[in-house]
Amino acid sequence: MNEYISSGAIIAQILGIVIVIITAIFYNKKSHEKAKKRGSTYITVDLFLMLPWYIGKIIFLLMGISFIILPIFSL
Numbered sequence: 001m002n003e004y005i006s007s008g009a010i011i012a013q014i015l016g017i018v019i020v021i022i023t024a025i026f027y028n029k030k031s032h033e034k035a036k037k038r039g040s041t042y043i044t045v046d047l048f049l050m051l052p053w054y055i056g057k058i059i060f061l062l063m064g065i066s067f068i069i070l071p072i073f074s075l
Contacts, residue, residue, distance in 0.1 A: 007071075007074075009071030009072070009074065010071075012067050012070070012071045013067065013068050013071055015067050016063075016064045016065065016066070016067025016068035017064070017068060018064075019060060019063060019064030019067060020061060020064035020065065020068070023057060023060040023061055023064060024061070027053075027056065027057050027060060028053065028057075029053045029054075032049070032053035032056060033053070035049055036049045
């Protein structure tokens with residue numbers, strides 16, 4: 001258990017939980033359209049905003065879930 005805490009896996013899992021919660025609450029079609037109108041100076045953000053909003057939400061949710069699950073398998 002001490003290895004688990006000192007490895008930083010718990011921090012990655014907490015980060016994953018935060019990503020999932022914030023995405024589930026705040027990321028919706030309205031916020032995606034608002035960001036698309038505002039634009040960005042980064043090409044990666046522009047590419048992401050070209051995706052439909054539900055694909056973006058799925059990407060963020062999968063990223064958060066991977067932050068939760070992968071540290072368990074890395075120990």
